[in-house]
Amino acid sequence: MIPAFLAAERARFLAEHPRSVAMAKAAAAVWRGGAPMHWMNDWASPSPIFAAQGVGAQVTDVDGRLYDDFCLGDTPAMFGHGDASVAAAVADQARRGAGFMLPTASAVIVGKLLAERFGLPLWQAATTASDANRAAIRWARAVTQRPVIVVFDGCYHGMVEDAFVALSDGVATMKPGLLGQVHDLTATTRVVPFNDLEALEAALASGDVAAVLAEPVMTNCGMILPEPGFHDALRRLSRDAGTLLVIDETHTMSTGPGGYTKAHGLEPDIFVLGKAVAGGVPAAVWGVTAELSARMDEAQQQIGPGQSGIGTTLSGNALAMAAMRAMLSEVMTDAAYARMLAGAARLVAGLEGVIAARGLPWSVVHVGARVELVFASNPPKNAAAMRKVLDHDRVEALHLWLINRGVLIAPFHTMMLVSPVTDDAAIDRLVAAIDGFAIATREA
Structure with missing residues (x-):
């Protein structure tokens, strides 16, 4: 199920991102691996997404597609883009x-x-x-x-x-x-x-x-x-x-x-x-x-x-x-943190609601505004235990599913970050997208 699911999602990405795909081919001629830094290739998408701009907690790519950004540059933009x-x-x-x-x-x-x-x-x-x-x-x-x-x-x-x-x-x-x-x-x-x-x-x-x-x-x-x-x-x-x-x-x-x-x-x-x-x-x-x-x-x-x-x-x-x-x-004010923590609480509650409603063997862990979805009922207490429950194919499938539905999370495992300018509607869209993924991959 997961291989077929991934194949369909990859085809969708390639069809919807022609400019990013073209730019990736051009970049490959001048940047080793096709990007200025190899981590830019570590996303689940079959081709890197080329960013055009970031405003607040959203990013627009060169194909004009808008994303709710819960990666935020893997933290540098934790308080939003373009402050x-x-x-x-x-x-x-x-x-x-x-x-x-x-x-x-x-x-x-x-x-x-x-x-x-x-x-x-x-x-x-x-x-x-x-x-x-x-x-x-x-x-x-x-x-x-x-x-x-x-x-x-x-x-x-x-x-x-x-x-x-x-x-x-x-x-x-x-x-x-x-x-x-x-x-x-x-x-x-x-x-x-x-x-x-x-x-x-x-x-x-x-x-x-x-x-x-x-x-x-x-x-x-x-x-x-x-x-x-x-x-x-x-x-x-x-x-x-x-x-x-x-x-x-x-x-x-x-x-x-x-x-x-x-x-x-x-x-x-x-x-x-x-x-x-x-x-x-x-x-x-x-x-x-x-x-x-x-x-x-x-x-x-x-x-x-x-x-x-x-x-x-x-x-x-x-x-x-x-x-x-x-x-x-x-x-980095107290008020900004209050908004971030409130948003993270909303995200945690939303994800836990999906897990309960769908009867999923998953759990949620968070520290402040940083939230992690874990594909295990009980969050592991050390790395050896975490490695045993880390389903790489499922993680890749979730990432690509979210990208195709206008949501970015950190490309490493399943970490999400809420900024003070992330609005409730974006959080709800992320929760809905993960719920959709749970339904689409229920039998996988």
Whole structure:
């Protein structure tokens, strides 16, 4: 059933997107794989959708087709496309210079806004969350003089080689997708199941772990929520082991104005935030405690001046600072989050209604404005369990079905994001489309 279903939906897509199909063929002559970035080919559609513009929570493609956007660039546009405040700030700064390798007045304001919002007093800028996570790992190793980091099975922290380790039948292995890696990362990266405190304690026991790098809610292998008490124990165990705790909130910033960390009282040594903080302008930030900053100063003094290999000349550029200033002061407001969370609640209720009405063995998981549909009655508590219920064919079929009905969700598993400008009608259309999919594939 699913193969025939997919064949029909692919044919429909090709018939309804002639300009995107033509542009994909033209792009293949100049872009390897037919797109500027290979992830642009990771959608379920048989050809990439070429975007024309995004306004609010909708995207129009080059064929003139309009989509309700619940992907939102996989988070950079979490507060909507084309925000007027960000557009004005970026345009103004671009006229005055995009980057100088010098700080600007906006940098001072951005730093104060970050400290007030997230609680950590001292900050650094990066161009992506990948860069920020790399910096966090390097500094953790420098200040602790320890070689090992711990990550959770199923994690993704950007293009950070150290985190490309997973469990295969309980054994740590490098992920097969890590191309060109010549070093065995399992020598310096330990991986444990999420929510498994016994495994975490064992991984920390040898006293050689510089940092634990974690999302507070796992969002990259299907959404996995922490068990009650997990984060308190994670913080206690890491402190007892002399290990730094790095919390990556690139996705879980959807929780509230101060992220999951503020909402749940977490106490990271390093806090990483990317994507949404600059409204789509490439930028990320990472904050540290005063105590850790002092230890970083000591480590820096020991090596003296020179290249550290941490950071790039584009990090903290004037354009990014202008965008972050607008986002933090005008866009990422309490009122915006209230609208997002209300919309997410409506989406969760709608999806749960479909599941109940159709008697489906599915469930819904969410963190703040981020919602995940899971093709299992009971949401898995770790990545190994999630892998067992991840039906790749069904996921692909759902994605393509939604695309053909004017809805975009993140192309990875079944994650949806509600923005403050997503209206109730769009949420209802998404729920109706998923209900239609459930009916169409009932026997598959």
